[in-house]
Each structure stands twice: as structure tokens, then as C-alpha cells.
Amino acid sequence: MNDYDLSELYQELILDHSKHPRNLGALADASHQAEGFNALCGDRVTVFLKLASGRVEGASFAGKGCAICTASASMMTEEVKGQTLAEVEKLFTRFHDLLTSPAEPVEDLDTLGRLASLAGVRRFPMRVKCATLPWHTLKAALDKKTGAVSTE
Amino acid sequence: MTVGTAKEQVTSQGELARLDxxxxxxxxxxxxxxxxxxxxxxxxxxxxxxxPRAVIDALSRFYEGSNSNVHRGVHALSQEATDLFESARQKIGRFLNTRKAEEVILVRGTTEGLNLVAQSYARPRLKAGDQILISGMEHHSNIVPWQMVCQQTGAELKVAPINERGELIMEEFVKLLSAKTKVVSVVHVSNALGTVNPVRQIVELAHRVGAIAVLDGAQAVAHAPVDVRALDCDFYAFSGHKLYGPTGIGALYGRAELLEAMPPWQGGGDMIKSVTFAQTIYNDLPYKFEAGTPDVAGAVGLGAAIDYLQAVxxxxxxxxxxxxxxxxxxxxxxxxxxxxxxxxxxxxxxxxxxxxxxxxxxxxxxxxxxxxxxxxxxxxxxxxxxxxxxxxxxxxxxxxxxxxxxxxxxxxxxxxxxxxxx
Structure with missing residues (x-):
């Protein structure tokens, strides 16, 4: 028997977002943007944000990544839309901990919405960076860091 | 010593027996x-x-029975370890058909071998206006060392393009060769595409314009016989771990007269004949390029891997x-x-x-x-x-x-x- 449950990784929702990514393409009136790079697989993702009075009014991404990276970017742009910067910051930390905390997270998955579907990625350590790359890129865009960021 | 249980005989017709x-x-x-x-x-x-078991056993046997530093002691174990280490070098030399064992420099792998050539051969010689020619299918280890030399010397890196099948376009390669070309460095077998390059022809073309020819053999040595004399290349680098041997050990073949004219790359123990604070006299080949205690067990393991491959x-x-x-x-x-x-x-x-x-x-x-x-x-x-x-x-x-x-x-x-x- 296979001890390695792939269905935990490639859930319906994840496959849906990877095959039909939301908010794909550059945002014409973006106020912030950054490019992220995963040196392991060569994936590149650019995150575009439109901020107005401390809130994310628009979010999109461009680039071609693996299914996990694309789905994560797609869901992220949906989730952060309408959030305040403080809320985005908090969500970043929650999502990051969900995937990378050494101890099993005590996160209430019900309150994470669609992002909860990515919780299974933590069981695939080689793929965690695929899911976190868009988020690191988002953070870099907010921090107005110049140049490409990496997940290293 | 048990080497390979899978040796096949050449049939009476002289055809190769199938590998079992x-x-x-x-x-x-x-x-x-x-x-x-x-x-x-x-x-x-x-x-x-x-x-293979033969390599794993060779490593254990070395550490269990012969471990010692090489080229240093007069005691029995040191002599034994030195003999094993040097016999591995000789095996590598025979494997590549070098003229002499001293043309085999033991390094960590292909990357280190190519860096050695870049820093010790190319860096002291090249100047602004000179060119280094590589191909469009190189591994980063045959790109970055040359980019570093270019930064250090003002030389220029030229890249011969490939076609959509992943083959080097020889007409373009020839066009990029000139009297300015001092080094041609090309992969023997591409790691990403599997392309086997016409390296014999490449070496000849390089020599015709007075350039040296360096070959990255990382993906070649385990898959077909390599004869550096027949290829007529000036340097050939490979890694042991892609040849069924241990990680952390590899070899650089260099033409003796080129190696002799090159300055050492790293300084330290074993690469010197005598040291005073006023003057240091460098050791002979190959030791001039092997500063510090080498990976003795790794070399022994690589020797065992070559024995195994040849037995099969x-x-x-x-x-x-x-x-x-x-x-x-x-x-x-x-x-x-x-x-x-x-x-x-x-x-x-x-x-x-x-x-x-x-x-x-x-x-x-x-x-x-x-x-x-x-x-x-x-x-x-x-x-x-x-x-x-x-x-x-x-x-x-x-x-x-x-x-x-x-x-x-x-x-x-x-x-x-x-x-x-x-």
C-alpha cells in the first residue's frame, strides 16, 4: 500500500485553482509589485497590489509555477482583497505557520477559508516553498523591496 | 577483493554479450x-x-583496515594508505588513458576540476580582448567559473548556440572561433538534454586557432569509454559519484606540460617541497594541485567503482x-x-x-x-x-x-x- 497520500496535496480546490487561476495577469494600476523566485524549481511569480487608504483594493499575480504555487497565488490574491495591511500581515503569519511550524499547527482551519486546502502541503517538505513563494513575494511587494525575492 | 559479480564474457563470435x-x-x-x-x-x-557493494565495502575496508594520512608517515598504515591512494590515481589514469598517472589531479568533482582550470590556467594568462568559448547547453559549473575569469581578466565569454533538438550548431561554433579564442570548454554529454557533443572535432577546431580544449565529462564517463589521448583534449574533468563511486571525489586530467606551467591553485600541506618564511618551493605533479589532506577513502572508493564498471x-x-x-x-x-x-x-x-x-x-x-x-x-x-x-x-x-x-x-x-x- 502507498503510505503517501497524494490526495492530501492535490485536493479538488487546489487543482481547480491551478487549472483556472483567479486574478492572473498584471494589474494595470498596481501601486506595489515584486517578483519572487524559487531557485529549486525555477518558478517565478510576480505579485501586483493596489493599495488605497491602508487596504488592498486589488491583487493579482503573473508567472508560471507548479500547481501548488499557482493555486496558492490564486487563493492568496482572492483572500487579501479588501483586507487591511494589518490583516494581511496576520494572515501571512498564520499561513506561514500552518505550513512551516515544527509542531503540528493548532490553527482553526475553518477560519482560514480556502487557504485551509493547502494545509496538507506541510506533509510534503519539498513542496512547502511552492506554496509560500507567492506569500513571500506579496510581503516583499508590501515592504517595497526591490529586486527578486527568493524562498531561501 | 570481490569485484562485480556480473561480468559477462565476450562470445566466441567476438560480439559483446548482453549485460545481465x-x-x-x-x-x-x-x-x-x-x-x-x-x-x-x-x-x-x-x-x-x-x-555497488564493491564500492561500499572498499570504503569500509579502508576505514577498518588501512586508514591513515597519505604521503606523510613512515609507519606501515601511512604507507598502505598512500599505496591505495596512488593506486586509485593509476586506475583513473588507465581508465582515461592518460600518458602518466601524474596527469590525474584528484579533486572533489567536476565543478572543482573546472574551477581549477579556470583559476590556475586561464586567470593568469587571459587579458582583455581574449575570448572563452562555451556552448549553449552547459551546466552552471561550466559557465560560472568562466564568467568569474572574465570578470577577473577582462576576457569575454562567447556562447555557441544550440538548435531545437538540443544539438550544438557546429557552423555557429566555428564562426565564433578565432585567434582571440584562448579556451574552449564544452560538455561531453549534456546533463539536461543527453546530447553527445562531437568533442573530438571540437578539440581539433579549438587547437587549430591555438585555444586549449576543456571537456566536462561528468555525464560521459559512466556511459561510454573515454580516451583523453584519442580525444586530444587538454583538460577533462569528471565526478566519482556519477560513476558509481562516492561523493566528494573526482578527477581532473590535464596535459602534463600545461599542468607543469600552471601555478598552484591552493596553498597548504602536501603541495610543497619545502617551506621557509622567505620562500616556498612547490611540489611536483600531481601534488602541486592537491593541497591539504585529500579524500583518501573517496579515492579508494572511486578506484573500486572503476574496477567494478570495468568488470561489468x-x-x-x-x-x-x-x-x-x-x-x-x-x-x-x-x-x-x-x-x-x-x-x-x-x-x-x-x-x-x-x-x-x-x-x-x-x-x-x-x-x-x-x-x-x-x-x-x-x-x-x-x-x-x-x-x-x-x-x-x-x-x-x-x-x-x-x-x-x-x-x-x-x-x-x-x-x-x-x-x-x-
């Missing part, structure tokens, strides 16, 4: 293990090969892998949604591919769940990926212990991938 893959497999302990509950299908041999028969291995490559090429070519990347007329050991609608990373994860190990990513050859306009490819790469059934398992796994991502 089931017997070979018994020599590799790791092939017995399972991954995620499935039998391991190891198709990542271009990254590193698995090790490198011609048999080449024939076996050519059969697998043809079989795998046909299998993948026939698959809906799978596209081969790297379709050169002359190839060795590598099946690069992409699956429509699926990123290579996802292909790798699904195959892994089935116990199939392939490499996914840019294969340390980002310019190759850029040429094909791909972020990444998947790569199945072959070794002597692979069998057709494993390629069938790969194809079955890819059907699974297509199902998930269709």
Missing part, C-alpha cells in the same frame, strides 16, 4: 528498498548513481543503456501529452520531457508517490531551460541497473499525471 541486468542489480543494495511502500525505481542517475564491461553498459534509451524514447514519444526535450541524433542516458498542463515539479511529486525517482527543475542549466522557454523539465536518466520494466513504470506514472492534470 538482474545480476547487476544484486550488486546494488539500495535497489532492494522501497519508497512510499513501492519498489524503488531509480531514474535520477545523472544527479548521482547508486553504489563499459561497452556492455553502453549497449544496455542505448537499448533502454531507445525503448524509453519510443514509450514517451507515443504518449499523448508528453513531449521529449532533447532529441539530438546522438544521445546518451537522458530522457528529458514535459507533460502538457503539468509543471515538472508536480510530475516529480506524483512519480515520487509511486516510488519513481526522477529529477525535476532546471538541472543547473538555466540557459537550456530559457532556450526551450520552459521553467523546468522532468528528467529520467539511466544507469547500468535500470531495466525496461522501470521505464514501463515511468510511463504508467505519467499516465497518472496526465489523469490528474488533464
Amino acid at each position: 541486468v538482474e545480476r547487476v542489480r544484486q550488486d546494488f543494495p539500495i535497489l532492494q528498498r522501497q519508497v512510499h511502500g513501492q519498489p524503488l525505481v531509480y531514474l535520477d542517475n545523472a544527479a548521482t548513481t547508486q553504489k 564491461g563499459i561497452e556492455q553498459v553502453a549497449a544496455h543503456e542505448a537499448d533502454l534509451l531507445a525503448y524509453g524514447t519510443q514509450l514517451l514519444s507515443d504518449m499523448e501529452g508528453v513531449r521529449l526535450i532533447g532529441t539530438a541524433a546522438h544521445k546518451a542516458g537522458v530522457l528529458g520531457f514535459v507533460v502538457e498542463g503539468a509543471h515538472a515539479h508536480d510530475v516529480g511529486t506524483i512519480l515520487d508517490s509511486l516510488g519513481i525517482a526522477v529529477r525535476t527543475g532546471h538541472h543547473c542549466a538555466q540557459p537550456v531551460m530559457d532556450f526551450f522557454n520552459l521553467p523546468a523539465t522532468a528528467r529520467a536518466s539511466l544507469a547500468m541497473y535500470n531495466r525496461r520494466e522501470e521505464l514501463d513504470a515511468l510511463a504508467e506514472g505519467l499516465r497518472e499525471v496526465v489523469k490528474v492534470f488533464a
Whole structure:
């Protein structure tokens, strides 16, 4: 028997977002943007944000990544839309901990919405960076860091 | 010493006997293990090969019975370790058909070998206006060391392009050669595409304009006989771990007269004849380039790997892998949604591919769940990926212990991938 449950990784929702990514393409009136790079697989993702009075009014991404990276970017742009910067910051930390905390997270998955579907990625350590790359890129865009960021 | 149980005899007609893959497999302990509950299908041999029992035993035997530092003591163990170390060098020399064993510099691997040539041969000689010529299919280890030399000397890096099959375009290569070209450095077999380059011709063309010819043999030595004298190359670098040997050990062949004229690369113990604070006299070849205690056990293990490969028969291995490559090429070519990347007329050991609608990373994860190990990513050859306009490819790469059934398992796994991502 296979001890390695792939269905935990490639859930319906994840496959849906990877095959039909939301908010794909550059945002014409973006106020912030950054490019992220995963040196392991060569994936590149650019995150575009439109901020107005401390809130994310628009979010999109461009680039071609693996299914996990694309789905994560797609869901992220949906989730952060309408959030305040403080809320985005908090969500970043929650999502990051969900995937990378050494101890099993005590996160209430019900309150994470669609992002909860990515919780299974933590069981695939080689793929965690695929899911976190868009988020690191988002953070870099907010921090107005110049140049490409990496997940290293 | 037990070396290889899988030696095959040349038949009375003088034809090569087929390699007995089931017997070979018994020599590799790791092939017995399972991954995620499935039998391991190891198709990542271009990254590193698995090790036969003969190599693993040689390492243990060295540490259990002969461990000592080399070229230093008068005691018995030091002498024994030195003899084993030097006999490994001689084996490597015979394996590559060098003129003498001193032309074999023991290094950590191909990367270190190429860096040694870049820093010790090229850096002191090159100046602004000079050129270094490489190909468009190089591994980063045959790009970056030359870029560093260019930065240090003002020389210029030229890149001969490849075509859509992944072959070097020889007419373009020739056009880029001139009296300005001082170094030509080309991969013998491409790690990302499997292309076998016409290296004999490349060496001759390089020499015609007065350039030296450096060959990156990392993907070549385990798959076909290599004769540096017949190739007439000036330097040839390879890694032990892609040749069924240990990691951390490899060799650089250099033409003796070039090596003798080169300054040492690193300073330290073993590379000197005498040291005073006023003056140091460097040691002779090959020790001039081997500062510090070398990987003695690694060298012994590499020697054992060469013995093993030769006992099995490198011609048999080449024939076996050519059969697998043809079989795998046909299998993948026939698959809906799978596209081969790297379709050169002359190839060795590598099946690069992409699956429509699926990123290579996802292909790798699904195959892994089935116990199939392939490499996914840019294969340390980002310019190759850029040429094909791909972020990444998947790569199945072959070794002597692979069998057709494993390629069938790969194809079955890819059907699974297509199902998930269709």
C-alpha cells in the first residue's frame, strides 16, 4: 500500500485553482509589485497590489509555477482583497505557520477559508516553498523591496 | 577483493554479450528498498548513481583496515594508505588513458576540476580582448567559473548556440572561433538534454586557432569509454559519484606540460617541497594541485567503482543503456501529452520531457508517490531551460541497473499525471 497520500496535496480546490487561476495577469494600476523566485524549481511569480487608504483594493499575480504555487497565488490574491495591511500581515503569519511550524499547527482551519486546502502541503517538505513563494513575494511587494525575492 | 559479480564474457563470435541486468542489480543494495511502500525505481542517475557493494565495502575496508594520512608517515598504515591512494590515481589514469598517472589531479568533482582550470590556467594568462568559448547547453559549473575569469581578466565569454533538438550548431561554433579564442570548454554529454557533443572535432577546431580544449565529462564517463589521448583534449574533468563511486571525489586530467606551467591553485600541506618564511618551493605533479589532506577513502572508493564498471564491461553498459534509451524514447514519444526535450541524433542516458498542463515539479511529486525517482527543475542549466522557454523539465536518466520494466513504470506514472492534470 502507498503510505503517501497524494490526495492530501492535490485536493479538488487546489487543482481547480491551478487549472483556472483567479486574478492572473498584471494589474494595470498596481501601486506595489515584486517578483519572487524559487531557485529549486525555477518558478517565478510576480505579485501586483493596489493599495488605497491602508487596504488592498486589488491583487493579482503573473508567472508560471507548479500547481501548488499557482493555486496558492490564486487563493492568496482572492483572500487579501479588501483586507487591511494589518490583516494581511496576520494572515501571512498564520499561513506561514500552518505550513512551516515544527509542531503540528493548532490553527482553526475553518477560519482560514480556502487557504485551509493547502494545509496538507506541510506533509510534503519539498513542496512547502511552492506554496509560500507567492506569500513571500506579496510581503516583499508590501515592504517595497526591490529586486527578486527568493524562498531561501 | 570481490569485484562485480556480473561480468559477462565476450562470445566466441567476438560480439559483446548482453549485460545481465538482474545480476547487476544484486550488486546494488539500495535497489532492494522501497519508497512510499513501492519498489524503488531509480531514474535520477545523472544527479548521482547508486553504489555497488564493491564500492561500499572498499570504503569500509579502508576505514577498518588501512586508514591513515597519505604521503606523510613512515609507519606501515601511512604507507598502505598512500599505496591505495596512488593506486586509485593509476586506475583513473588507465581508465582515461592518460600518458602518466601524474596527469590525474584528484579533486572533489567536476565543478572543482573546472574551477581549477579556470583559476590556475586561464586567470593568469587571459587579458582583455581574449575570448572563452562555451556552448549553449552547459551546466552552471561550466559557465560560472568562466564568467568569474572574465570578470577577473577582462576576457569575454562567447556562447555557441544550440538548435531545437538540443544539438550544438557546429557552423555557429566555428564562426565564433578565432585567434582571440584562448579556451574552449564544452560538455561531453549534456546533463539536461543527453546530447553527445562531437568533442573530438571540437578539440581539433579549438587547437587549430591555438585555444586549449576543456571537456566536462561528468555525464560521459559512466556511459561510454573515454580516451583523453584519442580525444586530444587538454583538460577533462569528471565526478566519482556519477560513476558509481562516492561523493566528494573526482578527477581532473590535464596535459602534463600545461599542468607543469600552471601555478598552484591552493596553498597548504602536501603541495610543497619545502617551506621557509622567505620562500616556498612547490611540489611536483600531481601534488602541486592537491593541497591539504585529500579524500583518501573517496579515492579508494572511486578506484573500486572503476574496477567494478570495468568488470561489468563499459561497452556492455553502453549497449544496455542505448537499448533502454531507445525503448524509453519510443514509450514517451507515443504518449499523448508528453513531449521529449532533447532529441539530438546522438544521445546518451537522458530522457528529458514535459507533460502538457503539468509543471515538472508536480510530475516529480506524483512519480515520487509511486516510488519513481526522477529529477525535476532546471538541472543547473538555466540557459537550456530559457532556450526551450520552459521553467523546468522532468528528467529520467539511466544507469547500468535500470531495466525496461522501470521505464514501463515511468510511463504508467505519467499516465497518472496526465489523469490528474488533464
